[in-house]
Structure formats: structure tokens, C-alpha cells
Amino acid sequence: MNVLLIGGGGREHAMAWKIAQSSLLDELHVLPGNPGTVRHGRPASFDLNDQEALCAFLLDKKIRIVVVGPEGPLVEGLHDRIADDPRLSGVTVIGPRKEGARLEGSKEFAKEFMLRHNIPTAAFRAFRKGELTEAIAHLDRMRPPYVLKADGLAAGKGVIITSERKEAEQVLKEMLEGGRFGTAGERVVIEQFLDGVELSAFLITDGSAFKMLPSAKDYKRVGDGDTGPNTGGMGAVSPVPFADKDFMQKVHDRIAAPTVRGLRAEGIPYQGFLFMGLMNVNGEPYVIEYNVRLGDPETQVILPRLRSDLLDLFEGIATGTLSERHVDVDDRTAVTVVLASEGYPGGHEKGRPIVGLDLVREAFVFQAGTKTLGEDLVTDGGRVLSVTSFGKDIEHAIANTYKSAALVAFEGRMFRSDIGHDLVRKPTLVKGGAS
Ligand code: AMP
Numbered sequence: 001m002n003v004l005l006i007g008g009g010g011r012e013h014a015m016a017w018k019i020a021q022s023s024l025l026d027e028l029h030v031l032p033g034n035p036g037t038v039r040h041g042r043p044a045s046f047d048l049n050d051q052e053a054l055c056a057f058l059l060d061k062k063i064r065i066v067v068v069g070p071e072g073p074l075v076e077g078l079h080d081r082i083a084d085d086p087r088l089s090g091v092t093v094i095g096p097r098k099e100g101a102r103l104e105g106s107k108e109f110a111k112e113f114m115l116r117h118n119i120p121t122a123a124f125r126a127f128r129k130g131e132l133t134e135a136i137a138h139l140d141r142m143r144p145p146y147v148l149k150a151d152g153l154a155a156g157k158g159v160i161i162t163s164e165r166k167e168a169e170q171v172l173k174e175m176l177e178g179g180r181f182g183t184a185g186e187r188v189v190i191e192q193f194l195d196g197v198e199l200s201a202f203l204i205t206d207g208s209a210f211k212m213l214p215s216a217k218d219y220k221r222v223g224d225g226d227t228g229p230n231t232g233g234m235g236a237v238s239p240v241p242f243a244d245k246d247f248m249q250k251v252h253d254r255i256a257a258p259t260v261r262g263l264r265a266e267g268i269p270y271q272g273f274l275f276m277g278l279m280n281v282n283g284e285p286y287v288i289e290y291n292v293r294l295g296d297p298e299t300q301v302i303l304p305r306l307r308s309d310l311l312d313l314f315e316g317i318a319t320g321t322l323s324e325r326h327v328d329v330d331d332r333t334a335v336t337v338v339l340a341s342e343g344y345p346g347g348h349e350k351g352r353p354i355v356g357l358d359l360v361r362e363a364f365v366f367q368a369g370t371k372t373l374g375e376d377l378v379t380d381g382g383r384v385l386s387v388t389s390f391g392k393d394i395e396h397a398i399a400n401t402y403k404s405a406a407l408v409a410f411e412g413r414m415f416r417s418d419i420g421h422d423l424v425r426k427p428t429l430v431k432g433g434a435s
């Protein structure tokens with residue numbers, strides 16, 4: 001079958017790499033892709049917003065499956081435009097329609113959905129433009145730290161957590177009245193602070209059956225020890241050691257199953273991936289957020305561990321037979337570290353030559369912010385690439401990944417040196433031992 005993959009980051013490079021291994025694949029096209037994806041599929045270039053161009057491409061290339069990497073096109077209704085065009089009736093989209101994409105596109109919608117279906121999440125109240133007084137009064141009922149969230153998509157920057165009452169008031173004012181985060185901030189969710197450890201769970205669904213994918217933990221802050229500003233993600237580990245069988249069973253029973261069932265019960269068609277951002281509070285999972293796609297860089301550790309054929313799972317979605325397919329996962333641990341440009345997530349230089357990729361033999365290098373310039377590969381973004389390796393346990397996976405990452409160099413290369421360190425088993429303290 002012929003496939004069109006949409007996106008151009010490290011996640012899409014990992015998806016292209018995985019799809020290219022499928023025995024079911026005839027041709028893979030990637031829009032726009034990056035210098036990493038061209039090894040696995042042909043770069044496409046047309047305007048996704050132009051319905052005629054989209055339709056012409058899908059028909060001309062005989063595309064059966066459109067895989068959408070990032071959330072933007074889903075929230076904007078790409079799936080609906082394909083599904084509702086009678087000329088494209090043979091095309092299956094991996095990713096939900098606009099209505100289902102609201103799970104990510106609107107925090108208020110997601111919170112109310114969870115409330116309706118008894119899915120564990122932090123208690124919350126939502127406020128709109130014009131309700132600043134009520135929102136500030138609500139802070140009196142909350143214990144700090146205050147968690148304030150812009151309702152709409154804000155490129156991962158729409159969540160402010162502060163223990164300072166004055167700052168919380170200021171943020172509410174800026175969002176509800178000052179246009180901070182634009183229209184995304186015109187509605188605000190104030191929620192209870194959850195004290196725990198974060199991790200992510202993923203599933204794939206055809207709308208009735210679903211299969212869990214491997215768990216992962218990402219590292220969002222730019223600096224070692226979780227310091228500095230939030231980023232798209234600086235590294236990831238899969239599986240998450242504390243997400244043991246018991247914990248994942250709770251995630252399956254209390255979160256994944258009621259979410260898929262709830263969508264179905266509400267008549268919201270949903271097919272594709274669902275990313276559940278979770279907090280483990282004393283062994284109990286709570287949902288922090290839903291994303292309607294895979295994560296970046298979580299995909300760079302999940303897909304290398306997936307033994308099953310990804311196109312077979314997509315075929316299961318296309319034909320509504322996902323329940324008959326198998327998700328087979330490699331037992332080893334995968335760790336990925338993102339090599340970024342100095343200055344990221346703020347301003348950074350571009351066009352710096354990247355060397356050493358040919359030296360990497362025992363890891364996968366997934367490209368993101370890269371570009372070819374003549375014969376050279378150069379940096380072209382904040383997150384330049386990510387290096388993924390395996391180990392029989394987390395210690396070995398960390399060591400293997402950093403050994404390979406050290407081979408890839410460019411001026412201003414910056415990376416976290418502690419990916420996975422918090423998950424390494426600490427030596428047990430022996431009671432009554434020598435002091
Ligand atoms: P989100 O964009 O919803 O994933 O939130 C960004 C980050 O804020 C999360 O990754 C968490 O670290 C943190 N966060 C969000 N909601 C809460 C909450 N209710 N309690 C504690 N931390 C939270």
C-alpha cells in the first residue's frame with residue numbers, strides 16, 4: 001500500500017523509518033519530511049490547506065493511508081476534509097477528526113470529558129473572558145501551588161504553575177484580559193496541583209478496540225536536574241520502570257478503556273494514536289493531558305521497541321479489525337537523547353555543519369532540525385536530532401545512547417546529560433548497617 005506521512009520532526013523520521021520496514025509498504029511519501037526521512041520515503045511538497053492539491057496528490061499517488069504526525073492538522077480538521085471528500089473514499093487517516101482532536105485542542109473539553117466518564121484527573125474549574133473576578137476568587141479555594149492552563153493549543157507553553165498568589169492573579173489577568181496566548185488563553189482552566197511523578201502512556205485505536213503501546217517518560221526542561229525552561233522534550237526512556245504491570249493495568253482499566261468507550265458512547269469517532277500524559281500519585285494514575293498523536297521524542301523510543309508491523313496496525317484501523325492484530329514489544333530499554341542548538345528553546349544559530357553521523361553504528365539517529373546544504377548536513381532548528389539506543393536495562397541503555405551521541409558533533413551542540421538517571425534503581429538502604 002502507498003502511504004503519506006505528514007510532518008518533519010524527529011517523531012516523523014522515526015515513523016518513516018518504522019513504516020519503511022513494513023512488508024505491506026509499496027511507496028512512502030513524506031510531507032514535508034526532512035533530510036532523515038528521505039532515506040525512507042519520497043519528499044512531497046504541496047499545500048496541505050489546498051483541498052484540490054491534496055486530493056490530486058492522494059489520487060495521483062494512489063495513497064491508502066495518511067498518517068498525521070503533529071496535532072495541528074488534526075485540530076484544524078484535515079481528517080474531516082479527507083473523509084468528507086467523496087473522491088477520497090478509499091483513504092484512511094491515522095489521527096482523529098476535528099471533534100476527537102478537541103481532547104488535545106481544548107483543555108476544558110478534555111477535563112469535562114474525563115469528568116463525564118469518571119476518568120481520574122485533577123479537580124478543576126474553567127473560566128472565560130469576562131470572568132476574571134470569579135477566577136481570582138477561585139484561587140481562595142485552592143491551595144498553592146496554583147496550576148493555570150490556557151484552554152487552547154499554546155505550543156506546550158500554556159501551563160503556568162506558581163506558588164505566588166500575586167503571580168497567579170497576574171497570569172489570570174494576562175490570559176483572560178491581556179491576550180496572553182491569544183485566543184488559546186481566553187479560556188483558562190485552574191486545577192488542583194498533583195504531586196507525583198510524570199509518565200506517558202499511549203494507545204492505538206480503530207474507535208472500538210484499542211491496543212496499549214509501550215510507556216515512556218520524557219524530559220521537558222532544558223537543563224539537567226529538570227531546570228530551566230520547558231522545551232518540546234530533551235530525551236525519553238521506554239519502558240518506565242515504575243510503571244509496572246499493576247500500574248499499567250490501572251492505566252488500562254481506569255483511563256484507556258473508559259476513554260475509548262466514552263468517545264464511542266458520545267458518538268465521537270476516533271481512530272489513530274492517543275497519548276495520555278499521566279501523573280503517578282502514590283501508585284495511582286491521573287490524567288494531566290491528552291494528546292491526539294504520538295509524542296516527540298517519545299516516538300523515538302517507542303517505535304524502536306515495537307516489533308509489530310506498524311502498517312499492519314494501520315490496516316487494522318482501516319478495516320476496523322484492530323482487535324485481531326498484535327502489538328509485540330521488545331523487552332529491552334530504549335533511551336533517546338536530543339541534541340539541540342545552544343540557546344534552545346530560545347533563539348539559536350542555524351546552518352552549523354553536523355559531523356559524525358557515519359560513525360554511529362549502535363544507535364538510531366533521528367533527524368529533526370536539519371537541512372542539506374550542498375554536500376553537507378547542517379543544523380536548521382532548536383532540536384536538531386535525537387540518538388536512540390537499547391540496553392538490557394536502563395543503565396546499559398543510558399550508557400549506549402550517550403556513547404553514540406558523543407560521536408555526533410556540531411558547533412553549539414547542547415544536550416541533557418541526565419536522561420534516565422532518575423529512573424535508575426537506587427541501591428537499597430540496608431537497615432541497621434554500619435553508620
Ligand atoms: P500540560 O501542557 O498539560 O502537559 O502541562 C505541562 C506540565 O505542567 C506537565 O507536564 C506537568 O509537569 C505540569 N502539570 C500540568 N498539570 C498539572 C497538575 N495538575 N499538577 C501538577 N503539575 C501539572
Ligand code: GLY
Nearest residue numbers: 232233295296297
Ligand atoms: N514530548 C511531549 C510531546 O510530544 O507533547
